Amino acid sequence: MxxxxxxxxxxxxxxxxxxxxxxxxxxxxxxxxxxxxxxxxxxxxxxxxxxxxxxAHKVVMMMDLRIYLMSINLDNKNVESCIKREGELISGSDEVDVSRVFHCDGLLLFIPKDSTRVVLCNPYSGQTRFIESTFYFRNWWNYSYALGYEKSSRSCSRKYKVLRFITVTDFVECKIYDTSSDSWRFLDPPRGWRVGHYDRGLSLKGNTYWFANKKRSDKSDGDRSFLVCFDFTRERFGQPLPLPFEPFDEDTVSLSSVREEQLAVLFQRWDSLELEIWVTTKIEPESVTWNTKVFLQVNMSLQFQFLLTAASFFIDEEKKVAMVFNKNKERLLVNRNVAYIIGVDGSLREADLGDSNDKNCYPLACSYVPSLAKLT
Known part of the structure; x- marks a missing residue:
C-alpha cells in the first residue's frame, strides 16, 4: 500500500x-x-x-478563557445545530488562559490573562509572535487593544500593527507596536473623549472603530456618544463619527462587521429593552453614512437586556436574522453561554453553547477569514 x-x-x-x-x-x-x-x-x-x-459562516469565539473556531449555518432548522464547535484554533491555548481576542485580515491578537505580553498569530500558517509589553499602571486589564495594518500604494504587502491605550477620565497612555521593527512607540493621545476598556474595537479594512463618549466634564455642543476610528496608516484617531441613535450609559452598544466591508451596530435601550441594528452604506476613518432604514428592530418580549460588556453579534442580510452571543437570561443559569437568534419578525431562538467555569467569562465572537498574511 x-x-x-x-x-x-x-x-x-x-x-x-x-x-x-x-x-x-x-x-x-x-x-x-x-x-x-x-x-x-x-x-x-x-x-x-x-x-x-x-x-458555513466562520466565527472565532473566546469562551471559558479558550479560543475556538465555530461554524454557523442558519439554514439548519434545528436550532441546536445552527452553531457547531469545530475545535480549538490557537496552538498552545490549552496552556494559556485568554482574556480577550481580536481579528484582522486572518490574524489574531489575543491577550493572555495575568501576563505581561500579548500574542499575535496566524492560526492558518502557524506563525506566532510573542510581544513583550511593559505596563505602567497596575490595572493592566483596563488597557484597550486593536489590530490593524498600514496600507501602501507601492506594495501589495501589509505592515501589521498593534495599538494599545488606556483611558480613565481621559487618555493617559497611547502606544503602537510595529511588526516590521518589533518595537513599541508612544503616540500623542487624543483629548476630550474616552473609550471604556470593555468596549471592544472592531477591525475593518485595516482600521479599527470604537464606540466612544465625551468626558463628563465636557458640556460643549454636539453628540455625547459617537464612533471613532484609528487609522493605522496615518497612526492617528479620526474625528467623531455620528451614530444613528443617542445612547445613554446604561444602554447596550456593540459593533460588528458585514462581509468585511460595512459596519453594523447593535443598540438596546435599558428602559424599554427595544433592540435595533443599523448598518452603514459607507464607512471610512473620517466619514460614515448609515442606511436610512434600520436592519432589525424588535421589542424583546422576554424582557432581558444583553450585557453591556459583551453582546458580540453578527447579522445575515439574506436571511434577515441576527445572532447575539450572551449569557443565559435566567439568573439561576449565569454560567450558561447562549447564542440568541433574532429574526426581523421578532422571533427569538436559543442555541446552548455550554457552561463556563467562571460566570464572569463571557462568550465573545468575531468573524474569521483564514489568510496567508505574514507577521513581517
Missing amino acids: TKMSNLPRDLAEEVLSKVPLTSLRKVRSTCKEWKTLSKRRSFAKKHLGQASVGA
Whole structure:
C-alpha cells in the first residue's frame, strides 16, 4: 500500500486540502514533508477554496478563557445545530488562559490573562509572535487593544500593527507596536473623549472603530456618544463619527462587521429593552453614512437586556436574522453561554453553547477569514 508521504505532490495536496482547518496543526506535526507541503501557496489556495465551498459562516469565539473556531449555518432548522464547535484554533491555548481576542485580515491578537505580553498569530500558517509589553499602571486589564495594518500604494504587502491605550477620565497612555521593527512607540493621545476598556474595537479594512463618549466634564455642543476610528496608516484617531441613535450609559452598544466591508451596530435601550441594528452604506476613518432604514428592530418580549460588556453579534442580510452571543437570561443559569437568534419578525431562538467555569467569562465572537498574511 502506498504511503501518504510517498504520494505525488498534487495528489497529496488534494487529499490534505480536505483536512479541517483546526486539524492542520496535527497534519504539520506528522512529518516534515506534510509540514512543508501545507505551507506552500498552491496548497493554501486549494485548501482555502475547499473550505469555502458551501461553507458555513466562520466565527472565532473566546469562551471559558479558550479560543475556538465555530461554524454557523442558519439554514439548519434545528436550532441546536445552527452553531457547531469545530475545535480549538490557537496552538498552545490549552496552556494559556485568554482574556480577550481580536481579528484582522486572518490574524489574531489575543491577550493572555495575568501576563505581561500579548500574542499575535496566524492560526492558518502557524506563525506566532510573542510581544513583550511593559505596563505602567497596575490595572493592566483596563488597557484597550486593536489590530490593524498600514496600507501602501507601492506594495501589495501589509505592515501589521498593534495599538494599545488606556483611558480613565481621559487618555493617559497611547502606544503602537510595529511588526516590521518589533518595537513599541508612544503616540500623542487624543483629548476630550474616552473609550471604556470593555468596549471592544472592531477591525475593518485595516482600521479599527470604537464606540466612544465625551468626558463628563465636557458640556460643549454636539453628540455625547459617537464612533471613532484609528487609522493605522496615518497612526492617528479620526474625528467623531455620528451614530444613528443617542445612547445613554446604561444602554447596550456593540459593533460588528458585514462581509468585511460595512459596519453594523447593535443598540438596546435599558428602559424599554427595544433592540435595533443599523448598518452603514459607507464607512471610512473620517466619514460614515448609515442606511436610512434600520436592519432589525424588535421589542424583546422576554424582557432581558444583553450585557453591556459583551453582546458580540453578527447579522445575515439574506436571511434577515441576527445572532447575539450572551449569557443565559435566567439568573439561576449565569454560567450558561447562549447564542440568541433574532429574526426581523421578532422571533427569538436559543442555541446552548455550554457552561463556563467562571460566570464572569463571557462568550465573545468575531468573524474569521483564514489568510496567508505574514507577521513581517
